[in-house]
Structure formats: structure tokens, C-alpha cells
Amino acid sequence: MSLSIVSGLILFILISFTRRFIKSRRKFGDVVKLSGPPPGSWLMGNMPTLLRPEEVGDADFSWTRKYGTVFRMMGTFGRDNLFVSDPKALRYILNTRGYRFSRSQSMRFLAQVISGKSLIWAEVGDQHARQRKIMEPAFSHASVAAFLPVFQEKGHIAIDKWRDTISQNGGNPVVLDVHSWLARLTLDAIGAAMDYELGSLEGNSENQLAKEYENLFSDSQYNQGDGRILFMDLVGYLPEWAIHLIRNSPDANSKRLKKYLETANHVSRTLILSKLSLLAAGKDTGKDIMSLLVNANQSKEVSTEELIAQLTGLLVAGHETTASTMAWLLYELSRNQDLQDKLRKDIAESQRHRGSEELTTQAFESMPLLQAILKETLRYHPILARTIRTAGQDDVIPLSVPHKTADGKILNEVAVEKGQQIIISFAAYNRLTSIWGEDAHIWNPERFLNDNETTKTGLGVISNIITFGSGERSCIGWRFALLEMQSMLCDLISNFKFSPPPGNVQIIRSESALMMPM
Ligand code: HEM
Numbered sequence: 218m219s220l221s222i223v224s225g226l227i228l229f230i231l232i233s234f235t236r237r238f239i240k241s242r243r244k245f246g247d248v249v250k251l252s253g254p255p256p257g258s259w260l261m262g263n264m265p266t267l268l269r270p271e272e273v274g275d276a277d278f279s280w281t282r283k284y285g286t287v288f289r290m291m292g293t294f295g296r297d298n299l300f301v302s303d304p305k306a307l308r309y310i311l312n313t314r315g316y317r318f319s320r321s322q323s324m325r326f327l328a329q330v331i332s333g334k335s336l337i338w339a340e341v342g343d344q345h346a347r348q349r350k351i352m353e354p355a356f357s358h359a360s361v362a363a364f365l366p367v368f369q370e371k372g373h374i375a376i377d378k379w380r381d382t383i384s385q386n387g388g389n390p391v392v393l394d395v396h397s398w399l400a401r402l403t404l405d406a407i408g409a410a411m412d413y414e415l416g417s418l419e420g421n422s423e424n425q426l427a428k429e430y431e432n433l434f435s436d437s438q439y440n441q442g443d444g445r446i447l448f449m450d451l452v453g454y455l456p457e458w459a460i461h462l463i464r465n466s467p468d469a470n471s472k473r474l475k476k477y478l479e480t481a482n483h484v485s486r487t488l489i490l491s492k493l494s495l496l497a498a499g500k501d502t503g504k505d506i507m508s509l510l511v512n513a514n515q516s517k518e519v520s521t522e523e524l525i526a527q528l529t530g531l532l533v534a535g536h537e538t539t540a541s542t543m544a545w546l547l548y549e550l551s552r553n554q555d556l557q558d559k560l561r562k563d564i565a566e567s568q569r570h571r572g573s574e575e576l577t578t579q580a581f582e583s584m585p586l587l588q589a590i591l592k593e594t595l596r597y598h599p600i601l602a603r604t605i606r607t608a609g610q611d612d613v614i615p616l617s618v619p620h621k622t623a624d625g626k627i628l629n630e631v632a633v634e635k636g637q638q639i640i641i642s643f644a645a646y647n648r649l650t651s652i653w654g655e656d657a658h659i660w661n662p663e664r665f666l667n668d669n670e671t672t673k674t675g676l677g678v679i680s681n682i683i684t685f686g687s688g689e690r691s692c693i694g695w696r697f698a699l700l701e702m703q704s705m706l707c708d709l710i711s712n713f714k715f716s717p718p719p720g721n722v723q724i725i726r727s728e729s730a731l732m733m734p735m
Pocket residue numbers: 320336337338349407530531534535536538539542599600601604605683684685686687689690691692693694695697698
């Protein structure tokens with residue numbers, strides 16, 4: 218490329234950036250009037266405190282305690298963000314007016330890097346609604362229930378492997394990296410649910426995709442430096458072609474993510490083409506997620522490229538999220554031996570009653586303690602601590618609790634202008650004492666055993682918990698994740714006893730895009 222073309226490109230990027238940046242810096246609406254944490258530097262704002270905490274949620278919890286459920290938080294380049302955990306405001310942003318508030322450019326960029334132009338990336342409105350409608354049947358109650366034998370089969374492989382390890386240790390307890398095993402288990406399960414055998418539990422070293430996934434999030438997202446935080450924010454101001462150039466830059470992180478995406482897309486393409494040829498030959502394609510999608514493709518307007526992106530998106534969204542949640546669940550049970558024993562007793566009772574070790578969805582649903590432990594873990598350890606939305610138009614967001622502004626005025630709603638960035642803290646909402654009671658910061662499944670459990674907020678897909686998001690863009694795979702976790706939990710608890718690792722090892726909630734145990 219000649220020097221003049223390169224300078225022209227750089228100039229063009231700078232002009233595009235400056236135009237978008239100046240537009241976004243206008244001080245508008247009520248957000249500037251809100252109280253909030255003292256801003257850090259103009260360049261970095263409060264972002265390092267939020268994104269490089271000792272443990273995920275430290276800043277969310279302490280700011281919410283101090284400034285309430287809506288406040289102003291300074292982002293990079295002196296930009297004001299609205300930080301929200303107020304239930305009424307969240308209902309408005311996510312449920313009532315879901316399509317007015319799109320996922321932020323930085324979140325869409327991350328989604329595109331890890332899954333291409335999938336549902337996670339799709340823009341609000343028609344594009345998203347159409348894709349979601351096509352995919353929804355694959356995640357209905359009945360479709361998901363049909364995957365139970367897949368979850369059980371993968372669970373048994375893990376159990377056999379762990380038993381072997383224990384017997385090689387003379388039947389004595391062994392220390393296992395449970396999180397890494399769970400990541401393999403959930404990867405194999407989502408693969409099998411798409412009719413693809415990854416064999417990562419069996420240590421299939423030939424499988425490139427399983428290798429690419431190993432520690433993908435912690436390697437590429439943990440402990441982001443200032444440069445990366447700034448870059449993720451700049452993404453919001455750059456045009457698509459400039460983003461494309463940056464994505465293809467030669468740094469190690471971009472290369473790692475690019476290589477992983479190429480492998481994932483290659484696998485998805487191969488699988489879809491083979492399903493399409495089965496279908497063309499008039500053969501039954503089966504009941505797996507991919508077959509359902511490919512069949513939908515026949516009747517609806519969806520391109521093969523779009524299908525590939527959806528599969529890639531499901532592979533990534535559908536395994537590490539569930540594995541990390543399960544890891545936190547087993548961690549909590551390892552510190553609560555009485556509860557672990559009670560659950561083991563309930564499972565044994567249910568197996569006896571059914572006359573089989575293999576439980577059914579109805580059996581899971583009739584174990585209140587199992588349900589309570591799952592819900593409490595989802596509440597306490599939301600694997601995606603926050604999401605970011607951008608207001609698509611001038612708007613007025615209602616509040617359930619009035620907010621006192623920095624100059625003493627009382628606001629019952631917050632006016633925002635088009636383009637306002639809104640940080641939605643799932644972590645803070647899930648710990649509000651006004652909803653969950655004074656012990657909100659304690660892991661206590663009993664709260665879900667009482668009938669009048671908690672204040673109803675109309676948020677989330679299950680028991681007012683917002684961990685799977687809420688509204689049109691909530692997690693499409695929540696039933697899949699719940700059933701998989703119930704199946705894994707019953708299998709593992711009825712076969713093993715979990716204890717914390719010896720030697721007082723500290724396990725922290727690390728900020729690696731997802732909240733990973735580290
Ligand atoms: C414990 C496990 C899981 C958790 C906590 C979780 C959480 C979430 C959250 C919070 C969102 C919405 C983010 C936002 O509002 O910006 C989301 C979206 C999504 N999730 Fe999950 N997820 C889990 C498992 C799964 C599984 C198993 C699948 C697929 C098999 C899946 C597929 C998706 C997809 C495709 C989206 C995008 C939905 C859309 O934009 O319409 N997730 N997930």
C-alpha cells in the first residue's frame with residue numbers, strides 16, 4: 218500500500234472518530250446531574266476501578282451501596298455513563314422498550330470477535346427479531362428436554378474419568394481442576410446437542426476446536442490494561458471498516474481470537490453443509506439443534522452464512538457460561554457440607570422412587586433443594602456481571618426509588634438523550650437488599666425454599682433473577698443451561714463428595730469478560 222493511501226486511511230479514521238466522539242460528548246439529559254463516584258483521570262474515568270477489581274462486583278456493590286440504584290459513572294474520555302440496577306428502570310430498558318436500547322458497540326464488537334454476526338451481535342429491531350424467531354423453537358421446553366440423554370451420557374464419561382483418577386490414587390481423595398473438567402463437559406454437551414462429537418472429555422488432542430477454546434476467555438480478557446479498555450471504548454466511535462482493520466492487527470490477542478473464530482466457523486460450515494446435503498437427499502436430519510435450525514432455514518429466509526454464525530455463537534455462548542456457573546455451585550457446596558449431604562439424600566431418594574439412577578426433568582423439578590441451590594448460585598454468581606446498552610432515541614427512564622441529585626433535587630425518572638451509554642449491573646441488581654433481604658450478600662439457598670421468597674420485580678426469566686438477562690434479548694439458552702446443570706449436579710453429587718482444595722487456596726471471581734473462578 219502506498220504511503221499516501223495509508224495517510225489517507227489514517228486521516229479518514231481520525232475524522233470519523235472525531236465526529237462520533239464530539240457528538241457523544243454533548244452533556245445532555247439528567248445524567249450529568251446525578252451523583253456518582255469521583256471520576257478518575259479524564260482519559261480513563263472510573264473504568265479501571267470497574268474492570269480491574271480484586272473480585273468481580275467489588276465496584277458495583279460499593280458504588281450501589283453509596284450512590285443508590287442509578288448513578289453517574291465516568292467512562293473513558295470524560296464520557297458520562299448511566300449505571301443502573303434499579304428494577305423499574307431495568308424493566309423499562311430491557312423489557313418494555315427493549316428494542317429502543319441496543320447492545321453497545323463495544324459489546325457487539327466483542328460478540329463479533331468471538332462468534333461472528335450471530336444472534337448475540339444482531340442489531341435491535343427486525344434483524345434481531347427475525348433471527349430470534351428462527352432459533353426459538355430449538356430452545357423450547359420440549360426441544361431442550363430431548364437433550365437430557367446427551368447431558369447424562371457426557372456426565373457419565375466425566376464420572377468414569379474421575380473414578381479412574383481416584384482408583385489410581387488408591388481410592389484416596391484427589392485434587393481436580395473441576396472448572397476445566399466442567400468446561401470440557403459442557404463443550405462436549407453443546408457439541409453433541411448439535412450432532413458434533415468433540416471428544417474433549419476423552420482428551421481428543423486432534424480436535425482443534427476444543428484446543429482453541431481452552432482458556433480462551435481468561436487468556437484474552439483477564440486483567441485488561443488501560444490500552445485495551447480504551448480500545449474497547451473507541452470501537453464505539455469507529456466505522457465498521459476501521460474495526461475490520463483493527464481486528465486483523467497482528468498482536469497476539471487479536472491473532473488468538475481470529476484463529477479461534479476461523480476454526481469455529483470452519484467446523485460450523487462443515488456441519489451445516491453436511492446437514493443440508495442430508496436434507497437435499499430427503500434423509501431425516503435428526504432432532505439436534507442444528508437440524509432444527511437447518512430445517513427452519515428451508516422455510517424461512519436465512520442464509521447459510523447466517524446459520525454458520527449462529528452455530529459458532531451457540532458453541533461459545535453455550536459452554537463456558539454454564540461450566541463456570543457449575544464451578545461456582547460446586548465451590549459453594551464444598552464449603553457447605555451439610556447442604557451437600559442433604560442434596561445427596563434428596564437425589565438418592567428420587568432415584569429410589571424412580572427405580573433408576575437416571576432422573577427425569579419432572580424428578581429434578583420435584584426436588585426443592587436442588588432448585589433452590591441452582592437459583593441461589595445464579596443469583597449470587599452472575600457469570601456475566603453486566604451488559605451495556607445505548608439509548609436509540611431521547612427517552613425518559615422511570616425509577617422505582619427516587620434519586621437525590623448532586624445539587625439536592627429529587628428525580629423520579631432520568632431523562633437520557635439518544636446515544637447515552639447505560640451500564641446495567643446484573644451483579645448489583647442480584648444483591649439489592651430491597652429485593653433479596655438483608656442477607657443479600659450471603660449465599661443462602663433457603664431464601665428460595667420459602668414461598669413468599671422475594672419481592673417480585675418482573676425481571677429475568679426465572680424467580681426475579683437477572684443472570685440470564687431480561688426481555689427480548691435475554692438468554693435464548695436458559696432452559697438448556699438449567700437442564701444441563703441439573704443433570705450434571707445430580708450425577709456428580711450422587712457419585713462424589715466435594716471439599717475445598719487443601720492448603721487454604723483462595724479462589725477469586727476474576728473479571729475475564731465472564732466471571733471466572735481463578
Ligand atoms: C449459566 C449459563 C448462561 C448464562 C448465565 C447466560 C447469560 C446470558 C445473558 C445475561 C445474556 C444476555 C446478555 C445481554 O442482555 O446483553 C445471554 C444471551 C445469550 N445467550 Fe446465554 N447464558 C447462559 C447459557 C447459554 C446457553 C447454554 C446458550 C446456548 C446453548 C446461550 C446462548 C445465548 C445467546 C444466543 C444469547 C443472545 C440472545 C439474544 O441476543 O437474543 N446461553 N446469555
